Amino acid sequence: MQALAQFGSIIIQLSTQIGGTAMLLAQIFRRLAPPRFDGAEFRKCLFTMGYKSLSIMIATAFVVGVILVIQSFVFVERYGMRSQLGWGAGFVIIRELGPVLLALMFSGRVGAFTAAELGTMTVTEQVDGLRCLAIDPISYLVVPRFVAMIISLTSLTLIGNTVALFSASIMGDLMLEVDHHTFWSSLFSMLTPADFMLSVTKSALFGGIIAVNSCFFGLSTTGGAPGVGVSVNKTVVFSAIAVFVVDFYSTFVLG
């Protein structure tokens, strides 16, 4: 009986969270048609979320490209697939690794920061302070972050993919003696614009998911400072799960 009660409690919690994020998403879309949000807050978010994440994203992407070539070294050597290295690296990086890994990094850095920031504002009554000044917290706090995260993650993924491909190309030249021309020509001859579009679509979706999750958990924070920690934790966990679920469906549906 106790197990059943626990199961029921988990289901209720999960439904509350999924329902809450869906409601928040609906409120965001309502304020986006026509767009009603704070321009200054949006520019500040773009700077802190996009520009300030650039270095860590570039470093991550560079390492991803290098590791990819090191991992494929044995098989490329064994089957003599040097001319296919650019296509293989490009296919994996652009369609899958780039968007997913960078989204997870983004969730850890920007999503967690946003949840902590909004959580602190909630428990210290700053959000109520805004409401008392007749400032809608969704328009002022959530919508700028939502739009900024989508734009930031999409741009960072495009930059990250490029960096990862460059590092893979350099590593291929050093380890497998695949010259840059062979690498890039195999990449461009076998990848289609649809592959690049898939990457952009995925990263935009991931940016939206991380934004909604972090804002929802941040604004629903209760219980003072420990509550902020719980919200950050939930944001990172739920964002990671949501990224993988959406990755599965988007790959399945969009090819």
Place this chain on the structure above:
Amino acid sequence: MIDLLDVHVAFGEQDALNGLSLHVSDGALLGIIGPGGCGKSTLCRVISGLVQPDFGEVFVHQTNLRQCSRQQLHVVQRDIGVQFQNDALFEHLTVLENVSYPLTRLTTLSCSEMEGRSVEALATVGLAGFENRLPNRLSGGQRRRVALARACITKPRILVCDEPTAGLDPQTSRTILDMIAGIRYQTKNTVIVVSSDVVGLFSISSRIALVWNGQIIEEDTTTKVRQSERAEVKRFLDDARLPFAGWTWD
């Protein structure tokens, strides 16, 4: 004028307000007292339009907050200044920016006018010269005074102060309450103060309301509340009385 009629608010299974009714006349300085967890802060949040009651009606200047549109609620909220229990200062803004923030959002004043009014408000609460400090460089009492200056900056017709003296030493606590009384005296606006400093609140308020288990069990002038024969009122006032020399209830 504020009217609350049979207001019920529950958080989960916990009743915060349980059929509370209250009338506050224009220009009154109402002190709200009561034991911890009795619903005082929830009452402040209901009056400020931050919490919608589950049942009952809330009228602020003839606007029913339960049935009005979001735009109408915003109009009412512009006329209510709230000083929160946790100060609710924006930590990334300086003291001056914190105080002038409501003006930047709610008025069309020029920058110099806003700055002038903010500096004046800071001087009123005794914080002249603190304009460029960040909130994390202020003491608890100074933070409360900044929050008070911010709550009053738009000259709201209703000022709601939720525990403005919580966690402060008796002297600072008394200074803050005196400032609130001074603001009420100058503006003649309605002021509602929730405080655990019962002695201080009795000394500045025109009326006192005692909240008990989510209901107002006594609401009258300070003298009449003190003379109340209700057992709960007597017990609460006896528990809250601070024995220091020279203090008299009258």
